[in-house]
Amino acid sequence: MARASSRPGITDVAKLAGVSLSTVSRAMNGNPTVDPALAERVQAAAVQLGYTANPVARSLVLGRTQTVAVVIPDLENPTFQAVLRGLSRAATADGFHVLVADSREDLDAEQALARATRLRTDGVILCAPRMPEAELGELLSALSPAVVINRGAQDGAPVVGADYESGMREIVDHLTALGHRRLVYLAGATRSVTHRARQRAIAEAVARTADLDVREIAAGVDFDSGTAVADQVLATGATGVIAYNDLVAMGLLSALTARGVAVPEAISITGFDDIPFAAYTSPPLSTAAVPAVELGERAWAAMHAQLTGGEATPMLTLTPTLVVRGSSAPPRTV
Amino acid sequence: MARASSRPGITDVAKLAGVSLSTVSRAMNGNPTVDPALAERVQAAAVQLGYTANPVARSLVLGRTQTVAVVIPDLENPTFQAVLRGLSRAATADGFHVLVADSREDLDAEQALARATRLRTDGVILCAPRMPEAELGELLSALSPAVVINRGAQDGAPVVGADYESGMREIVDHLTALGHRRLVYLAGATRSVTHRARQRAIAEAVARTADLDVREIAAGVDFDSGTAVADQVLATGATGVIAYNDLVAMGLLSALTARGVAVPEAISITGFDDIPFAAYTSPPLSTAAVPAVELGERAWAAMHAQLTGGEATPMLTLTPTLVVRGSSAPPRTV
DNA sequence: CTGTTAGCGCCTTCAA
């Protein structure tokens, strides 16, 4: 009588259908070696009882949970949100569940979360842009199977990422094609992998473009970082600004507008990422669109492949798309 | 030899420490009835082997998973993202894991997801603003324990929500206090609970404010819905617009700016929610700030209380805060 | 094709 309110178990179904446990199990799992008549009887009994197999028990015996974990540094960041969205939807479509863990930019927590979530899932998708390479390598072997997002190639796991270098190259080329020669680069998270990619692209562009001058100013990664450096930017006399990301660009745009500096007439601004609101500023932001949702989808695909024994893509790189909107224009002719 | 690469089990630790399984189990769970010396030996063995108890096996025997599910209609919506963030962080702080399920605004999927995720978690937090009341009631009893977000009081579960009526009242009063008498309300998701709350507040304000006229125009819930009704809004000759939410307000703001209509000089606009970007438009948006992160935290608290046998709060309502920024001002004196 | 028998890895009475 203790079981009165508890969910029906496989035993109850077996009893009601007048068969053994194994038959119920087989029938419920669509095993074709079951007599159709019996299978039907089992189905009926299951329906009558409202029976659904206990996934925890199945997980224990099968050794798989049909769940993956996603470790993300900051659930507030629009790019990670998009990655999560793409991942979640793709995984759901394949019948998997998703456990989210927000490490809140804490490097220690990141490791611990990844390891802990791995114990209750079949694999983890890791967004850890700032974890030192050595730690990452070790962690990945403990996590296996894992998928890494936005990092250089790894031994232990497939990597899915965007080509920030290419995106930045397109940005710089766009600006120089418009005629800009004096630019400012607002640097963001200087210890992240994606920052270095941006720097490389800029250095390379400077090397191959006549008269091009790009001055780097340390900013940050958020809106306020952009507003904070407005005067510094104006002081350089640059005709164009390459912001680390859209948030910084929007902050700068806002501060310049407040100072009566016309964008793009007096100065051009570009962002990076193409977050949802980039299209809605005034003027709308020219930027490099990182396919974050697709990044999530591909990360899932890479995980799914490992889970189903398919061959792993060691490294997949998506190319950002230059999106020219209203914040960039030719420099004012003097 | 088959176990070579597999994780160490409790048996391995027992063997290494020279004790029985039960002792290891007790020691690992900090059971005080274990000889300190033995406990230490067990700890050492566990560390040496890198042993961690298998959470799936524990879940099966204990009947709890230390995991809760969150069902959300749209991971792209900034408000739900904030709820998820608050919830995730609060749950993590209490040692719980969070499974996310994005129902993609599909009512059938919503039900199915909620039921399915419940099987592998200890409870579900449900955001289902559009589910019919009858269905919801039935679902909740199947889900128990559950917590509902942003709905009217329920029998089966505690409800945590924001007082949209109060928020809207503050918005209208703010506008009328500025001197506005001819307003437009841009209606959004007309079948949601939160829409009706807004309507009630407006009707009530109209009833008690002399000469106040509020015309309702059907819009939608996103940026484009706002831009689409710009001309219609202008045609009314209203001096102020109450948008369903910030997104709609931003769309309208953008369209009006494009038409050369000055905000707030020619027309005031208010939003609702105070999403992250509301502060960053030009002019920044006056709005009612819904404490979405706190909503998530409180929802977790309500769940945690049920899980630990604490008394349940049947209904908790948070009050939005009026945030006056640049998009609202007194109407132009004719 | 079906039933019986072992576990999956762990916790928890029950005896000792």
Place this chain on the structure above:
DNA sequence: TTGAAGGCGCTAACAG
């Protein structure tokens, strides 16, 4: 205080 034994709910050989 410790160990032995049973079982959480299910699947997968292994016989029949």
